[in-house]
Amino acid sequence: MAIDLRQLFVARQQQLAIQLRTARAHIRHPGDKGAVSETEWLELLRSFLPSRYCVDKATVIDSRGGTSESIDLVVYDRHHSPLVFEQGGFRFLPAEAVYAVFEVKQTLDAAHVAYAAGKAASVRRLHRTSAPVIDIRGRTPAKPPIHILAGLLTTDVGWVQESAAGQLQQHIEGLDGDHLLDLVCAADNQGFAVVRDEQGTALQASSPDTGLIFFLFTFLQRLQQLGTVAPIDFGAYKASL
Template sequence: MTWSLPALLQGLHKGIHNRLHTAREVAGHPVLKGDAAETVWLSMLGDYLPERYRARRAVVVDSNGAFSQQIDIVVFDRQYSPFVFHQDGLEVVPAESVYAVFEAKQVITAEEITYAQDKAASVRALHRTSLPIPHATGVADPKVPHPILAGLVTLDSGWKPPLGDSLTKNLLTRQGEHALDLGCVAAHGTYARNCDGDYQVEESAMAATAFLFELIARLQALATVPMIDIRAYAAWLKA
């Protein structure tokens, strides 16, 4: 048997693309289609992200008792995050543990971009604690909480051309806490926001693989989540 890295990477993409396409064709109701797409992306991230990360459908909570909207995909820390609540199939994770949030839909449109932007803002608005970090030779200053990544992942695009000006125009409409940093249109390519706030769009025959690699690179740049002030959450025991 002769191994081929390009073939392996192509196979990863084809697996995701085919499962998304099947979900669209088989699931009749729009809600079922959305749930099926979400499951496909969660499965990929669960299989390929490093073990320190988890990807789940979740709600995010902060130590002030505020909650985000329900998020299709929350990428969060399980190495340093001390607790995750489970409630009726949905997880509730502390804001400090969150690295990234994504919405998963069948088709990217202006409405779905606005929807994903609102979901991202609901997470970014939450308060995050950060304590000094003890180590072998002393105590490090509290880490400034990192920016939370956000995006929208789909199978297809509602525009022609699929990755043209309509896409970038709608992505640029709302920035700040609403900004989407990166995403994937599996049938066509990827998009990513650079440090200047502009979007780079890449057509790709292996879009799902390209998205996964860019996400991992950006997660690496975020390093580790801040040290959570667990006593700030424990204060609610007296409420």
């Protein structure tokens, strides 16, 4: 018997949306409400992404001592870049290991778009090393660092439904490369993917009831297109000792 995949994922989207709405309705303290939302998104990504990807709240560092702001969700690699520091409940990840960064907020609006863009820039501006590797093919030259994906994850949309895509595009178009958001999702509403080419910036939007499904599969597609992060040059970190 065939499985209705759309129905299956719509049901999962509704489940997450209910969890996020419940937290929003019954938890009064903004910090606690935000922490619950982060946990829900964290568990969703951990359960959906292939096991090669790790997901955690973290601060990103580089070999020159640079640090990002605290990032709600970092999707990172532990194969080529297994260097992870934890101290006092804080997790520090090397910039080379990062595939994507996301900020979690309650509502999609202009202020939160700008906030997430600033967080993304704090990661993308870090120095990233690369090292050659030796495998069955012999010595493979160092590869350039990947484009770090960035996005904003919310529960709902602060704009009027009919104008949400236009409002978002207006705020996205003004962002430079370091601040660019690639993916935006309102779990109780729509998902959006940003596409930039020689023609400019375009916004792809889901239907109102498939935002979460759209986000998850677009994210997987973008990760596939990135390939694997560049192997870390451990010598650069060693030199800082």
